[in-house]
Amino acid sequence: MKNKTLFLIISVYLSNNLSSQTYNNLWIPDTLSGVNFSLTIKDTIKQLRPGNQTITGSVNNNFWGPTLFFNKGDVVHLNVKNKLNDSTTIHWHGMHLPAVMDGGPHQVIPPGTLWQPYWKVSNNAGTYWYHPHLHEMTLEHLTKGIGGFIIVRDPIESSLALPRKYGIDDIPLVLTSRRYDANNQFVTTNTAYGDYMLSNGTPSAQINLPKQYVRLRILNAEVERGYDLGFSDNRIFYIIANDGGLLNSPIAVTRVKLMVGERVEIMVNLGSDQIGSSLNLMAYNSGQTFGFPGSEPGTNGAFGSLLNNINFNVLHINVIASTNNPIISVPASLTSNSYYTSANATVTRTINITNGNPGPNPIPFNFDNTSFAIGTINKTVNLNDIEKWTIINNNVFGHTFHIHDVEFKIVDRNGSPTGVGSHESGWKDVIYVPRNESVSFVAKFDDYADATHPFMYHCHFSNHEDEGMMGQFIVTNTITTVNENIINENEFMLYPNPAKNILNVSFDKSYMQAYYIRIINSSGKTLMMLPKPNLENGIDINGLKSGTYFLQLTDDKNKLTNTKKFIKE
Amino acid sequence: MYSRNYFFTLISFIGFLLIIKAQEPINKLLHNKFINDFKLKNFDNSIISLSNYKEAKGFIIVFTCNHCPFAKLYSKRFNALNSKYKKLGVPLIAINSMDTLIYEEENFEGLKIKAIIEKFNFPYLSDASQETGKNFGALFTPQAFVIWKEENKWIIKYNGAIDNNAEHPDKAKSYISEAVDQILNHNLVLNPKTDSFGCKIFYRN
Numbered sequence: 131m132k133n134k135t136l137f138l139i140i141s142v143y144l145s146n147n148l149s150s151q152t153y154n155n156l157w158i159p160d161t162l163s164g165v166n167f168s169l170t171i172k173d174t175i176k177q178l179r180p181g182n183q184t185i186t187g188s189v190n191n192n193f194w195g196p197t198l199f200f201n202k203g204d205v206v207h208l209n210v211k212n213k214l215n216d217s218t219t220i221h222w223h224g225m226h227l228p229a230v231m232d233g234g235p236h237q238v239i240p241p242g243t244l245w246q247p248y249w250k251v252s253n254n255a256g257t258y259w260y261h262p263h264l265h266e267m268t269l270e271h272l273t274k275g276i277g278g279f280i281i282v283r284d285p286i287e288s289s290l291a292l293p294r295k296y297g298i299d300d301i302p303l304v305l306t307s308r309r310y311d312a313n314n315q316f317v318t319t320n321t322a323y324g325d326y327m328l329s330n331g332t333p334s335a336q337i338n339l340p341k342q343y344v345r346l347r348i349l350n351a352e353v354e355r356g357y358d359l360g361f362s363d364n365r366i367f368y369i370i371a372n373d374g375g376l377l378n379s380p381i382a383v384t385r386v387k388l389m390v391g392e393r394v395e396i397m398v399n400l401g402s403d404q405i406g407s408s409l410n411l412m413a414y415n416s417g418q419t420f421g422f423p424g425s426e427p428g429t430n431g432a433f434g435s436l437l438n439n440i441n442f443n444v445l446h447i448n449v450i451a452s453t454n455n456p457i458i459s460v461p462a463s464l465t466s467n468s469y470y471t472s473a474n475a476t477v478t479r480t481i482n483i484t485n486g487n488p489g490p491n492p493i494p495f496n497f498d499n500t501s502f503a504i505g506t507i508n509k510t511v512n513l514n515d516i517e518k519w520t521i522i523n524n525n526v527f528g529h530t531f532h533i534h535d536v537e538f539k540i541v542d543r544n545g546s547p548t549g550v551g552s553h554e555s556g557w558k559d560v561i562y563v564p565r566n567e568s569v570s571f572v573a574k575f576d577d578y579a580d581a582t583h584p585f586m587y588h589c590h591f592s593n594h595e596d597e598g599m600m601g602q603f604i605v606t607n608t609i610t611t612v613n614e615n616i617i618n619e620n621e622f623m624l625y626p627n628p629a630k631n632i633l634n635v636s637f638d639k640s641y642m643q644a645y646y647i648r649i650i651n652s653s654g655k656t657l658m659m660l661p662k663p664n665l666e667n668g669i670d671i672n673g674l675k676s677g678t679y680f681l682q683l684t685d686d687k688n689k690l691t692n693t694k695k696f697i698k699e
Numbered sequence: 700m701y702s703r704n705y706f707f708t709l710i711s712f713i714g715f716l717l718i719i720k721a722q723e724p725i726n727k728l729l730h731n732k733f734i735n736d737f738k739l740k741n742f743d744n745s746i747i748s749l750s751n752y753k754e755a756k757g758f759i760i761v762f763t764c765n766h767c768p769f770a771k772l773y774s775k776r777f778n779a780l781n782s783k784y785k786k787l788g789v790p791l792i793a794i795n796s797m798d799t800l801i802y803e804e805e806n807f808e809g810l811k812i813k814a815i816i817e818k819f820n821f822p823y824l825s826d827a828s829q830e831t832g833k834n835f836g837a838l839f840t841p842q843a844f845v846i847w848k849e850e851n852k853w854i855i856k857y858n859g860a861i862d863n864n865a866e867h868p869d870k871a872k873s874y875i876s877e878a879v880d881q882i883l884n885h886n887l888v889l890n891p892k893t894d895s896f897g898c899k900i901f902y903r904n
Contacts, residue, residue, distance in 0.1 A: 172768070173767065173769070173898060174768055175866065177866065182864050215766075242803060311894075312894075313894050315896050655800065
């Protein structure tokens with residue numbers, strides 16, 4: 131009798147402890163909409179593990195940032211205030227815009243400075259993102275948690291019967307992982323792969339989803355790791371969008387590889403599941419061929435981790451009652467994209483992935499044996515040209531290749547169009563280049579030319595990027611301007627002076643425009659960065675304290691800089 | 700047998716001496732860093748030096764600042780530490796060594812405002828030249844040091860974090876209290892160095 135009781139006690143204890151896995155509710159980022167967006171980048175803390183809090187970085191929150199909703203065709207204005215302890219940049223990943231608004235390594239925002247880029251949204255409806263891009267600091271800033279989603283809406287996508295209730299049946303999901311030190315702080319040196327998953331910054335995340343078709347917008351924001359995504363019961367799901375928007379029609383799959391920087395939108399049916407039942411979205415990362423990032427053996431060190439070479443959970447899903455007007459089917463057709471083909475390209479370029487080999491005195495990974503130099507323009511593209519770029523990877527490892535400014539169409543893998551997967555047949559801005567393979571894409575470089583500020587192309591593994599696996603290209607207008615009267619071309623006047631709320635700029639010549647305006651205080655610190663400002667209604671200087679300031683203006687035509695003093699009352 | 704014992708004892712003794720000698724440099728690293736006195740302006744405009752405190756046996760020196768969200772969590776704990784230890788001969792002094800050019804918030808005005816609003820019961824000194832921060836080797840805010848007077852010199856006895864839980868003081872193990880209590884009881888500081896982290900102090904060179 132005693133033995134039986136003991137047995138009962140032990141089995142109850144064991145079953146409680148074996149079956150229970152504590153989950154945390156998936157954080158759904160807050161949203162910002164309209165045409166004016168205020169983002170404050172800041173140092174903050176978050177309780178991620180028992181004990182000490184982890185120092186994190188965030189936009190407006192305590193890890194990650196708000197989802198920005200843009201409408202295609204709107205001109206959006208961003209007010210980006212850097213309240214970090216360090217300089218940073220914010221790059222609008224996937225956005226087609228002028229180079230000076232891009233937020234790459236050249237648009238450095240010092241601490242305490244406000245940057246005000248703006249552009250007309252011309253991207254198709256899709257899931258994009260924003261993240262830091264300061265050279266040599268991208269890994270550290272991204273690891274802190276700085277970043278966020280951008281969701282673009284357009285009439286084509288809005289007319290489709292797709293899940294669109296944000297946080298209910300339309301879920302943004304950013305996947306990454308972290309390694310912690312003994313004080314619960316993120317480890318950022320000598321580690322390519324984290325040991326513990328963070329989904330939307332939530333450890334061991336779970337979500338309640340309704341018994342109907344749901345949409346997941348998934349982003350890989352890791353340092354290096356790729357995810358071979360699928361569900362715990364291997365059910366079919368549908369890919370409806372790539373990085374740059376909707377596919378022409380949904381693609382049915384049971385697995386999809388999502389590599390660093392890529393986004394994928396999927397629809398999965400929970401309509402046949404019991405309310406109260408659960409399933410997992412998983413990374414089936416075991417048994418991948420060498421070169422797949424995260425397949426290396428070893429549970430620690432620079433290239434090992436607790437999540438390497440295993441299958442692991444990225445989101446626990448609990449099925450609840452369906453919503454009113456649920457989506458119960460997948461549209462057969464989504465949109466009609468007009469893709470470019472190899473034949474359209476008038477310029478072809480080849481980029482070789484080089485170095486990064488292990489051994490004594492290794493040269494970090496780079497392109498064409500040339501590491502990134504901030505003053506070097508690697509390629510010059512003519513405005514409106516359609517170009518075909520081939521990336522060749524006869525290198526020790528796989529990489530993801532990302533290009534700024536444009537969305538491209540993958541036209542071949544290893545020289546063959548049939549090598550391109552249907553799951554990656556849409557517009558993309560990031561492409562996985564596996565070990566010993568090559569890939570070609572075609573893009574048109576239209577709308578924006580700037581001979582001064584370049585766009586970037588780089589491996590999106592932030593450790594490789596920080597170590598120099600990056601290059602720059604400018605898009606130039608081949609029409610050359612005739613320079614008349616370079617002297618005093620950039621004469622301008624500030625009024626009223628002193629000014630209280632609005633400072634106006636008037637130019638001597640009516641055709642003059644400002645390429646860049648910086649407002650600097652009397653200690654020499656830049657407080658406001660205004661690329662290509664629209665000066666019709668003046669500059670809002672309400673955020674400045676009273677005192678003496680300098681307005682530094684670079685004119686658009688000749689890129690000459692002139693400075694004038696003004697007083698803020 | 701007698702000679703074997705003697706031989707063994709001799710070897711052990713020599714070994715013991717060698718070990719002691721080898722440990723000396725390590726001990727020097729941890730304990731014997733001397734600190735220069737300073738002359739810094741307090742938020743109430745008075746000038747403060749360590750030599751002002753004739754009765755003090757030692758000090759708790761914390762490097763903090765105005766804008767760092769991590770350091771901001773510790774204000775009440777600084778007051779508590781000073782209340783407890785000042786009367787035992789170990790006052791607390793806070794120092795701001797941040798670069799005031801890059802962070803306008805860290806200027807003297809900001810320092811004064813913070814000390815008044817948060818009702819600091821201890822001096823909050825402006826190290827605008829960053830010389831004191833460099834002398835201590837302060838890397839982050841907040842970072843704490845316990846210094847003790849030995850033979851008319853100030854020696855670092857503890858360097859690191861204040862405690863191990865920023866958001867929940869009730870759950871925190873206070874490294875500073877432990878170190879000061881150990882020294883006051885004439886014991887070795889068992890944990891002389893812990894990791895400090897927070898906002899990095901950038902030094903203008």
